[in-house]
Amino acid sequence: MKKISILLGILISVGVSLIVNADSKVDELKVVASIRDEALKSELAYDILESLTTEVGHRMAGTPQDALAVKWAVDKFKKLGFDKVWTEPVTFKTWVRKAESAEVTAPYQHSLKVTALGFSIPTSKQGLEAEVVHFRTLEDLIASPQNSAQGKIVFISRKMQRFRSGKGYGPAVKARGNGAVQAALKGAVAVVIRSIGTDSHRLPHTGMMHYKKGVTKIPAAAISNPDADLLVRIFERKKTVKMKLQLNSHDGPEYTSQNVIAEMTGSVWPNEKVVIGGHLDSWDLGTGAVDDGAGVAITMAAAKLIGKSQYRPKRTIRVVLWANEEQGLVGAKAYAKKHKEDLANHVTGAESDFGAGKIYAFASNVAENNLPVVKKMAKLMKPLGIEYIDNQSGPGPDLIPMYQLGMSVFSLRQDGTDYFDLHHTADDTLDKVDPESLAQNVAAYVVFAYVAANSEQKISR
Amino acid sequence: MKKISILLGILISVGVSLIVNADSKVDELKVVASIRDEALKSELAYDILESLTTEVGHRMAGTPQDALAVKWAVDKFKKLGFDKVWTEPVTFKTWVRKAESAEVTAPYQHSLKVTALGFSIPTSKQGLEAEVVHFRTLEDLIASPQNSAQGKIVFISRKMQRFRSGKGYGPAVKARGNGAVQAALKGAVAVVIRSIGTDSHRLPHTGMMHYKKGVTKIPAAAISNPDADLLVRIFERKKTVKMKLQLNSHDGPEYTSQNVIAEMTGSVWPNEKVVIGGHLDSWDLGTGAVDDGAGVAITMAAAKLIGKSQYRPKRTIRVVLWANEEQGLVGAKAYAKKHKEDLANHVTGAESDFGAGKIYAFASNVAENNLPVVKKMAKLMKPLGIEYIDNQSGPGPDLIPMYQLGMSVFSLRQDGTDYFDLHHTADDTLDKVDPESLAQNVAAYVVFAYVAANSEQKISR
Numbered sequence: 001m002k003k004i005s006i007l008l009g010i011l012i013s014v015g016v017s018l019i020v021n022a023d024s025k026v027d028e029l030k031v032v033a034s035i036r037d038e039a040l041k042s043e044l045a046y047d048i049l050e051s052l053t054t055e056v057g058h059r060m061a062g063t064p065q066d067a068l069a070v071k072w073a074v075d076k077f078k079k080l081g082f083d084k085v086w087t088e089p090v091t092f093k094t095w096v097r098k099a100e101s102a103e104v105t106a107p108y109q110h111s112l113k114v115t116a117l118g119f120s121i122p123t124s125k126q127g128l129e130a131e132v133v134h135f136r137t138l139e140d141l142i143a144s145p146q147n148s149a150q151g152k153i154v155f156i157s158r159k160m161q162r163f164r165s166g167k168g169y170g171p172a173v174k175a176r177g178n179g180a181v182q183a184a185l186k187g188a189v190a191v192v193i194r195s196i197g198t199d200s201h202r203l204p205h206t207g208m209m210h211y212k213k214g215v216t217k218i219p220a221a222a223i224s225n226p227d228a229d230l231l232v233r234i235f236e237r238k239k240t241v242k243m244k245l246q247l248n249s250h251d252g253p254e255y256t257s258q259n260v261i262a263e264m265t266g267s268v269w270p271n272e273k274v275v276i277g278g279h280l281d282s283w284d285l286g287t288g289a290v291d292d293g294a295g296v297a298i299t300m301a302a303a304k305l306i307g308k309s310q311y312r313p314k315r316t317i318r319v320v321l322w323a324n325e326e327q328g329l330v331g332a333k334a335y336a337k338k339h340k341e342d343l344a345n346h347v348t349g350a351e352s353d354f355g356a357g358k359i360y361a362f363a364s365n366v367a368e369n370n371l372p373v374v375k376k377m378a379k380l381m382k383p384l385g386i387e388y389i390d391n392q393s394g395p396g397p398d399l400i401p402m403y404q405l406g407m408s409v410f411s412l413r414q415d416g417t418d419y420f421d422l423h424h425t426a427d428d429t430l431d432k433v434d435p436e437s438l439a440q441n442v443a444a445y446v447v448f449a450y451v452a453a454n455s456e457q458k459i460s461r
Numbered sequence: 462m463k464k465i466s467i468l469l470g471i472l473i474s475v476g477v478s479l480i481v482n483a484d485s486k487v488d489e490l491k492v493v494a495s496i497r498d499e500a501l502k503s504e505l506a507y508d509i510l511e512s513l514t515t516e517v518g519h520r521m522a523g524t525p526q527d528a529l530a531v532k533w534a535v536d537k538f539k540k541l542g543f544d545k546v547w548t549e550p551v552t553f554k555t556w557v558r559k560a561e562s563a564e565v566t567a568p569y570q571h572s573l574k575v576t577a578l579g580f581s582i583p584t585s586k587q588g589l590e591a592e593v594v595h596f597r598t599l600e601d602l603i604a605s606p607q608n609s610a611q612g613k614i615v616f617i618s619r620k621m622q623r624f625r626s627g628k629g630y631g632p633a634v635k636a637r638g639n640g641a642v643q644a645a646l647k648g649a650v651a652v653v654i655r656s657i658g659t660d661s662h663r664l665p666h667t668g669m670m671h672y673k674k675g676v677t678k679i680p681a682a683a684i685s686n687p688d689a690d691l692l693v694r695i696f697e698r699k700k701t702v703k704m705k706l707q708l709n710s711h712d713g714p715e716y717t718s719q720n721v722i723a724e725m726t727g728s729v730w731p732n733e734k735v736v737i738g739g740h741l742d743s744w745d746l747g748t749g750a751v752d753d754g755a756g757v758a759i760t761m762a763a764a765k766l767i768g769k770s771q772y773r774p775k776r777t778i779r780v781v782l783w784a785n786e787e788q789g790l791v792g793a794k795a796y797a798k799k800h801k802e803d804l805a806n807h808v809t810g811a812e813s814d815f816g817a818g819k820i821y822a823f824a825s826n827v828a829e830n831n832l833p834v835v836k837k838m839a840k841l842m843k844p845l846g847i848e849y850i851d852n853q854s855g856p857g858p859d860l861i862p863m864y865q866l867g868m869s870v871f872s873l874r875q876d877g878t879d880y881f882d883l884h885h886t887a888d889d890t891l892d893k894v895d896p897e898s899l900a901q902n903v904a905a906y907v908v909f910a911y912v913a914a915n916s917e918q919k920i921s922r
Binding site: 050053054055057064065108109113201202203226230234286287425426427429431432 | 747
C-alpha cells in the first residue's frame with residue numbers, strides 16, 4: 001500500500017507536463033526495457049491483489065460482493081491515476097448458493113465434501129437419497145443403455161490430467177458441462193462428478209453446468225477428489241452404493257453489474273487502443289486470487305507503470321475488467337456488442353485469465369505484415385524467459401467476442417501446472433500467489449502493451 | 462485384498478506345524494532380514510489402511526463409527542490369523558460435533574472455514590457476534606492487561622513451524638490447549654485460533670482444548686490457515702474487526718469403547734511380550750489415514766509378517782489398538798491400569814503415531830546392558846536408511862502410562878515434514894499415504910519387534 005502512495009505522490013508532484021511522446025528521438029527498446037525492469041521489481045500488482053482479496057473477497061456475479069468489487073475497481077483505477085475511468089452495464093440472470101451436503105449412506109457411512117455446480121436446480125429441501133451408478137467417463141455414460149441410470153444418481157469419476165498448458169481441462173470439463181443432460185437422458189435423478197481439478201484436497205471445484213431444452217433438469221454437484229477416490233474404492237467392493245444429496249441453491253433475480261474500464265490515453269492516436277484486462281467476477285468459494293484477481297492486478301499494474309512513464313506510447317492502453325465471465329462471458333459479450341462499431345480502433349489485445357504462474361511463452365494472431373512488431377516484443381520478452389510460439393494464437397476468454405468480430409489478439413501463456421489445484425475452489429486465496437511470478441507477468445504485459453500501442457504500424461488481423 | 466487372501470491361504474495350507482522356534486541353529490540376522498525385505502515388498506499395510514479408511518472412515522471416540530472400527534479391528538485380526546484377539550473396555554465422556562460456522566462481518570464480509578475444538582462448549586444456537594481482538598501469541602495474550610479482551614473474541618494468529626521431527630507442534634499447540642482459559646481470564650466471550658498445522662489449505666485443524674476449574678468456559682474454534690492470513694491482513698487496516706461465530710457442538714453421554722488387542726504368541730516365553738500398535742480412534746473431519754490409520758496398519762502388518770514366519774520369535778508380539786487417544790489417552794490409561802501387575806512381562810514397546818512418512822532414525826530407552834540388542838537392531842535397520850540416535854527415547858503417546866510405570870520403550874522416528882499439513886483435518890485421507898513409505902515402516906517394525914521379542918536377554922529399563 002505504501003508503494004502505491006509513493007507512486008501517486010510522484011505522479012502528482014511531477015505532473016502531466018513531463019509526459020512526452022515516445023517519438024523517434026527516443027530509443028523505444030530502452031524505454032520499454034526500463035519499464036519492464038521496473039515492473040519486475042514492483043510490488044504494485046501484489047498490492048492490488050492483496051487489496052481486492054482482503055477488502056472485497058469473492059465477487060460472484062450478482063451477489064452484494066459483485067457490487068463491492070465494481071466500486072473497488074473504480075476507486076482503485078482513480079487512485080492509481082488513470083486518465084479515464086468508467087463503467088458499462090451488464091445484465092444477467094443470477095444463481096444463489098445455499099446449503100449443500102452429501103453423504104454415502106450404503107454400504108458404509110461417509111460424509112462427502114460437495115459443492116453445487118453453477119445454475120444447478122435444487123434437490124427438494126430435505127435432499128434426495130438414491131442408489132449411485134458409476135461411470136468412468138461422460139463417454140461411458142453416453143454409450144450406456146437406455147435407462148442405465150433410471151432413478152439413480154450418476155457418478156462420473158474421470159480424473160483431470162495435470163499439464164503446464166492446462167490442456168487437461170478441456171477433456172475433463174465436459175462431464176461438468178454436459179453431465180446433467182446426459183445423466184437425465186438415462187433416467188438419473190441427479191449427477192455427481194469428480195471435481196474438475198488436479199489437486200488432492202477435500203475442497204470441491206464448482207463451475208458452470210448446462211441444461212438442454214426438452215431434457216429433464218436434474219441437480220448437479222461435484223465432490224472433492226479424495227472423496228471421488230473413496231467412492232471409486234467403495235464401488236470396487238461390488239456392493240450397492242447409496243448417496244444422500246442435498247443442494248438448496250437456486251436461480252435468483254436478474255441483476256445488472258458493470259464492466260469497469262479505464263485508460264491511459266495515447267499520446268498520438270488516443271482513439272486507437274490496446275486492450276488488456278481480466279475478469280472482475282469470481283466464483284464464491286474462495287477469494288478469487290488466481291481466478292481472476294491475478295489477471296485484474298497484472299493488467300492494472302502494467303497499464304499504470306506504462307502510464308506513469310514520461311514516454312507515453314502513441315496509442316491508448318485500455319484496461320477492461322469484465323463482469324461475469326464465470327457464468328458465460330456475459331460482460332465480454334456486452335462489451336463486444338457496445339463497441340463493435342469501434343472495432344477498427346481496437347488494434348489488438350490480450351486477457352490475463354490463467355492464474356499467477358510465470359509466463360513462459362507468447363503467441364500472436366495478427367496480419368503477416370505486423371510480424372516485425374511481434375519480433376520486437378519477442379526481443380524484449382526474452383530476458384523474462386518468454387519464447388515466441390507462432391502467429392496462431394486464440395484469444396483469452398473475454399476477448400472471444402471481439403476476436404470473432406475480427407480483432408487481432410495475443411496470448412501470454414502462463415505456467416498453469418498448479419492452476420487447476422485451485423480453480424473454482426475455496427483454496428483460491430492470496431497465499432497461493434508468488435509475488436515474483438506476478439511481477440514477471442506485469443513485466444510481460446508492459447512489453448506487449450507498450451510495443452503494440454507505440455508501433456508506427458497499426459496492428460490488425 | 463487379494464494379497465491378504467493369498468497370505469491366509471499359505472498360512473492355512475502350511476499350518477502351524479511348520480512353525481519352529483528361532484533357536485541357536487538358525488541365523489537370526491538372516492531370518493529378520495528376510496522378513497524385513499518381504500515387508501518392503503508387501504502391500505499388506507496399505508491394504509489394511511485402505512480397508513479401514515474405506516469401510517469405516519473416521520472413528521471419533523464415542524461415535525457409531527467408533528463401534529464400527531472396533532468390530533473392523535477384531536475381524537481384521539482374526540482374518541489375518543492372529544493367535545489371540547480380544548477387547549478391553551474403555552469408558553469416557555463424549556463430545557458431539559454439530560454445525561459450525563464463522564464469518565467476518567466488519568469491516569469486510571468474509572466467510573471463514575472454521576472447526577470447533579474438541580470439548581468446546583457451544584455458542585448460543587444462533588451464534589454470537591463480537592469485536593475481535595488480535596494477539597500474535599498465547600504469551601502476548603497472557604501478558605496483556607486485565608480485561609484486554611472484555612466482551613470480545615480473542616484471535617491468536619501464531620504460525621506453526623514446519624520441521625521433519627514435528628518439533629514445531631509443541632510451542633504452537635499451547636494456543637489450542639490453553640487459549641480458552643487465558644482468553645476467558647481477560648474477559649473474552651470466545652477464542653478463535655489459527656489452525657495448529659503447517660499447510661495453506663482452507664481446511665481447519667481440530668484437536669483438544671481444555672477448561673480450568675473456576676475459569677469461565679468460552680467457545681473455542683480454529684480457522685484455516687489462509688483464513689488466519691486474511692484476518693491478519695484485515696487487522697493491518699487498523700479498523701474494528703467483527704466476527705460472527707456459531708458452534709453447536711456439545712458434550713454427549715458417557716460411552717464405552719474398546720482397546721482391541723491381538724497377539725502372535727511367542728515360542729519360548731509366551732507371557733513376555735513386545736507391544737506395538739497405534740490408536741484406533743481418529744478425529745472426525747477426515748478418515749484418519751495418517752492419524753492414526755497408518756500406525757494401526759503398520760503394526761498389524763508387521764506382527765502378521767512375523768507371525769507367519771516359520772521362525773516364530775521367543776516372546777509374544779502384542780498389537781494394541783488403543784481406544785480414544787485423541788481426547789486424552791483414555792485407552793492408554795485404561796490399558797496401564799489393567800496391565801500394571803503384568804508390567805514385568807511388558808519387556809518393551811513402540812507406538813506408531815506420526816503418520817506414514819519414512820522412518821529415518823530410532824532411539825531406545827532400555828537398561829545399559831541391553832544395548833547389544835539395540836546394536837543388532839541398528840545393523841538390521843541400516844539398510845532401511847534408519848540411523849540409531851541414542852538411549853534417551855521417550856514413548857509414543859499411548860505408551861506414556863506404561864512408560865511412567867517403568868516399561869522400556871523405543872521410538873521409531875518418522876519423517877513428519879508433511880504430517881501437520883493433514884493432522885486433524887478433513888484432508889487426512891488415504892491418497893496422502895505413499896505405499897512405499899508405509900512398507901518401509903512395516904519393515905522397521907519387523908526388525909524392532911522381532912529382535913526385541915527374540916533376544917536371549919530380556920529387555921528392561
